[in-house]
Amino acid sequence: MGSIFRFKEFEVNQQGCAMKINTDGVLLGATVAANNPTRILDIGTGTGVIAMMLAQRFTDAQVDAVEIDEEAFKRSTDNFQNSPFKNRIQAYFGSFEEVKSNFPYDLIVSNPPFYTNSLHNPDSRKKLARHTDFDFFNKLLVFAQEKLTLHGQLELILPVELAEYVIEHGHAMGLHLRKTITMRSFADSEVIRNLITLGKNSVESTIQDDFIIYEEKGVYSAEYRTVLKPFFLAF
Template identity: 55%
Template sequence: MRSVFRFKQFEVDQGNCAMKINTDGVLLGSSTYFPDARRILDIGTGTGVIALMLAQSHPHAFIDAVEIEEDAYQQANINFQKSDFAERLQVFLGSFVDLQPELAYDLIVSNPPFYTNSLHNPDTRKRLAKHTDMLFFEKLLSFVSRYLTDNGQFKLIIPSALADEAIAPILSDYKLYIQHETTISSFSGEIPIRKVWGIGKKARPLETQDFHIYADRGIYSDHYKTLLKPYFLAF
């Protein structure tokens, strides 16, 4: 995999990151738009790609990012400083649970680790990036309930089974509600493999959308190309 991934308005060096740029990350970054957001937080920023995409699409927002793995933190910091959005981006080394922001965030995003209870990954850094259990999500939802503004939104992308079986049942414990759901499948008509949730503090009628990545083998769908066109050189 190439070390530097070039986008239309920035580039991302991922050579020192255990977790590389992937479809989940760019889908979350490209599908997240909250025009009133002035303060944004990216939890588990990795290479920083989602934060950079949000800096492009939210030109009036200041974006904080947090990353627990030191090599990824260093890489994200370099990527931020090399971008045209450097003055609006900053990254912190450590866990989000240690953050104590003075002001709440209008938008919080996360492409979290999701190999729940999987301890068999031989690559230590990749295990750190992907290993999690329910305690992680409980801490994540607790943080969101505390530091999200009343009218703000929390966006995350997670496997469908994990979303339905583990996360949805505990949202009410933190007075959080799913406001928007996008189900993502590889091809039209297939079982969804991911869900993008927009979660907020206010209960409202659920808005839903279906999204498929491919029109045919090796051919991206028009929806995918439209979504990524502002970012990908290929589109």
């Protein structure tokens, strides 16, 4: 994959970013189900792709994007400035806990680091981008509880076991599971990711959906093509 990834309404320069555009990120950006959010926070924005996808989808929203890696922050800032959404996206350098906002958020999203307690990556910047421990998620849940509006939601895409941890600890902190999308590569393969939605208000029953990425090897499913059609030139 080259350093420039072109979408229908914007392009992403990935040069210098430890973590490139990936399936998890674009699926999170494309499948978030929010009710016309006006304030959005993207935690760990990386290249900025999720922030720009959400800015494209929710045309009245102001998007804050925070990134702790300096090179990725610089690159995402450039990507935002070169996009049609430059007046609606604000980039912040540092931890999400350092974001200074006078307004609560209707939507907080993250495609977070998830190789917990297995820091084997020799590249220190990739380690920062993709590795963490459970303390990160505990802090994220506390932050979301404080910063979400009453009807706001936190949306994360995670491996199955880590999603279970976040759901359990989120509930203890007053963030209740609203929806889970189980994602599989093929219809008969194991679940590889869960996209979970948490919110302050509990619901009588949670929504459970399945999402299949490939119809067969090398052929994307109809649902994958549908959700990414507004973004991918190939569709």
